[in-house]
Amino acid sequence: NAGVTQTPKFRILKIGQSMTLQCAQDMNHNYMYWYRQDPGMGLKLIYYSVGAGITDKGEVPNGYNVSRSTTEDFPLRLELAAPSQTSVYFCASSWVTETQYFGPGTRLLVL
């Protein structure tokens, strides 16, 4: 099993551009999550999904959108990128337990 995979690993965006961060898991987990990690601030939940077709906002959803058309994939969309979205983004998944498995992260720089 590959676990949770994320692409790209690193990306530089200009202010106002948009992009999609990809996340896929092959563990048949129903729960999936997107976090952002800023230095000294821990992990903040952006969006989460409890199954295909169901998504909900987390703590910091503004400026982001998600979709969950399949169990495996949970892409995160950034529209009109802003410098405040410079961060490291982690995708995670879990079964109906609390143990979340994290991907390797995507480092995003908005200039």
Added chain:
Amino acid sequence: QQQVKQSPQSLIVQKGGISIINCAYENTAFDYFPWYQQFPGKGPALLIAIRPDVSEKKEGRFTISFNKSAKQFSLHIMDSQPGDSATYFCAASSRGGSEKLVFGKGTKLTVNP
């Protein structure tokens, strides 16, 4: 409002010493308390977790101590090794919260040889 407060922000320990990281929570509905370990450039990974029906859980050199009345829990790393150098996050969740974890801000541990 931060629901899980973690301290210290950074910690330096000599090889063989004991590393102690503390967390406090406010929400009495929390019933699951995991610790995650994160190495530079990697995603966090579950290290050890505890539920409030026990006061202590040990896995190898790692121990969680839990004090329900004080709403505090801590991670103890015995015989700390340079390979333990990482950032550690405590977290908490409640079953009624759709399994959402609330994380502390993290502790960067450095174990000197």
